[in-house]
Amino acid sequence: MPPNAGRMTRPVGVMPCMLICMHSTSVRIDGETHEELKRLADELGTTVGRTVSLAVRVLRQDRIGRQLGHPLREDESAWLDADLG
Secondary structure (H helix, E strand, C coil), X not given: CCCCCCCCCCCCCXXXXXXXXXXXXXXXXXHHHHHXXXXXXXHHCCCHHHXXXXXXXXXXXXXXXXXXXXXXXXXXXXXHXXXXX
8 A cells, every 4th residue: 555545635836724714914902902802712712813803793783783773864764665566
């Protein structure tokens, strides 16, 4: 049996991904905020990066919720009340 029998191979020039292949960047935050992110990540059982992603999603949802709480404009009400038939 050849020495590589049963082993998975990858195409030449393709680097393996360790966990998740994703583009990353750095964001500067103060030490206290970083420590809080680490605590939250630990409580949630996830990574600091995933915790930041979750926080951004919650902020976006909160903003949408506030926008939905505003009264409808006249044109929005007219559109919703339009006769479809």
